[in-house]
Amino acid sequence: MKLGLFEQIVDLNKLFDRLFVGLKRLESVPFFQRDLIQHARSGVEIARVYANREFFDNFEVIVENDAKWAYRFQRDFDQKLNDPDDIYLNVRDSEQRRKRKGLPPRVVILPNWDMSDEDRYDEEQSARRKSAVVRRRRTNRKSPRKARSAAQVPQGPPVSNRGGRRP
Numbered sequence: 001m002k003l004g005l006f007e008q009i010v011d012l013n014k015l016f017d018r019l020f021v022g023l024k025r026l027e028s029v030p031f032f033q034r035d036l037i038q039h040a041r042s043g044v045e046i047a048r049v050y051a052n053r054e055f056f057d058n059f060e061v062i063v064e065n066d067a068k069w070a071y072r073f074q075r076d077f078d079q080k081l082n083d084p085d086d087i088y089l090n091v092r093d094s095e096q097r098r099k100r101k102g103l104p105p106r107v108v109i110l111p112n113w114d115m116s117d118e119d120r121y122d123e124e125q126s127a128r129r130k131s132a133v134v135r136r137r138r139t140n141r142k143s144p145r146k147a148r149s150a151a152q153v154p155q156g157p158p159v160s161n162r163g164g165r166r167p
Contacts, residue, residue, distance in 0.1 A: 002062060009055045016048040088113070 023041045026032050088109070095105050 002059075002066075005055075005059065005062070009052065012051060013048065016044060016051075019044050 020041060023037055023044065027034050027037045027041075091107055092109050095107060095109065098105060
């Protein structure tokens, strides 16, 4: 909430009250025309109504934006705290309640289900990828024998000079 905005509208209303009271006092002074002072008081009250109406019409938008931010932040924070496997535990508990009531199951959970089976699978796959990379590196390296034999490849026939004569 915007406390500063509330303080400003309260201060504005206090100033309108002081002005209204000051005009009310002037009504009793015979020097001023009473109906003109009352007209001025009504103008002050109308200005107060417009200012308050404008404030509260726009304040609704501010409150709604704050509420959207707060709900979004809370939802995102709650999602960070949730374990993805909690859904399975919730389903299991729900199905046990249905079973106690004598209702048929909506979902069948595999017997002997283990929450960490997916983690083990991911670890195994990671280990397989690492070993495959190591094997590829070993096979891609040229052995010293292959490197020497590639350097000893015979050259083609000598290139002739101008006119086809050899040097």
